[in-house]
Amino acid sequence: MKWRESLWPVRMARVAVVAPADSLRDALALVADAGVVEIDPGLERRDGQGGAAPVPPRSPAGRARPAILPSAPDLRRLAELNRLDLLEGEARLEERAAGAVRRGHVAALAGWTPRAACPGLAARLADVGAALVRLPHPRGVEAPSLLPGEDRRESLRGSLVPLVATYGAVPYADLDPTPLAWAAYVLMFGIMFGDAGHGLILLAAGAALLAGRPRTLSRWRRAWPFVLGAGVTSTIFGVLYGEFFGPTGVVPRLWLAPLDSPVELLVYAVGLGTVLLAGAYAIAIANRWREGGWSATLYEPSGISGASVFAGIGGLAAGIALALPAVAVAGAVVAVAGLLLAFTGFLAGAGGGGTGVMEAVVELFDLVVRLGANVVSFARLAAFGLTHAALAAIVWSGTAALWRHGGALAAVAVVVFAAGTAVTFSLEALVAGVQALRLEYYELFSRLFRTQGRTFRPWHIPMTAEEVDTSCPQT
Known part of the structure; x- marks a missing residue:
């Protein structure tokens, strides 16, 4: 995959599966086995009088995991063999065939498939006399979204997808923020969980998940990039803070001690939040352009108007704090320009008139308040780090006090250290994980996405390779 293609969801093609009516079943079997086509729902076959033909009844094997054979079997023989999986597969093929559009001796079904999958699927369909026909993208219809790597769950990129997919489906026109979202998440986690000792535990846990150990936790294997990344950032910030299972002095402090410099840590946390918000605005502006052109880019609160207010207020504050009048004036001008653009967008959305003006004013006030709240919200990075x-x-401190007394209290000190570390590690890992996710979703993703897309859901029924004797038994 070229690096440019990884910047947005997988490019989709609008296609039609066209086959002779008498070989439609075999063509659909190949499509189902490939598992790369999302067939449009709701298509109905028209009979000679123009009415909709009824959908065949489902197989009694409704709960069996479906499978299909390369060619049409004898259904009575499958029932005698109690092959509920194959009966269910044939029932689903019949349902799809009932939704085909038929013209004479030709049948067709429309849907979506990744562009890269078209050549391979077309070659398979040609073996049964069918074809895959590219169709123009219908106006006003959004293609389904499939993030790069999402179909390869065990790959690195596929393991990162749940971070974004849990929030919602990325619109087809938008950029895919998955790698950047992962980087921001583990960075914020590390700031709140900065301890080299705790970070090394996370590193070991991430390496174990990557190796598939222990087997009882294999279902969590996809989380390894998050655990490993969080371990790296936690270890780095632990060294910067001089923390190794607390202020033990094992590692030297390279930057600041959170408990000694809480205000400084708070300033840095808010500064990092400002940088992350600026990056979110940059991606959001690109998304607004791809979604709606200049109007959406200029007037949407997550577009140029909101970014101008954000940058202008930041410039005004920096100019005042640093006693730079030119910077303050420039920031004020940019902020006012952004407010005017946002007001215009709000007024147009409200329909104009006196009521529209009042609604636009309220929306404008809300925009400014939310900007301030979003920036301040990143102070929680410092708070939970503290x-x-x-x-x-x-x-x-409790461990050290007990250890100094020696004797039996030294053994108690070991127990206190182990139990206290376990409680601190578990509690703070949970808190840091939740808070980093909260900042990701509410402060950043709320700007990136104006709407949600539609997840690509390909139709897939595996074709069995086993030989099944479906011939009628001899009497």
């Missing part, structure tokens, strides 16, 4: 450091310090 909480983590405080809990680790309490555990270490």
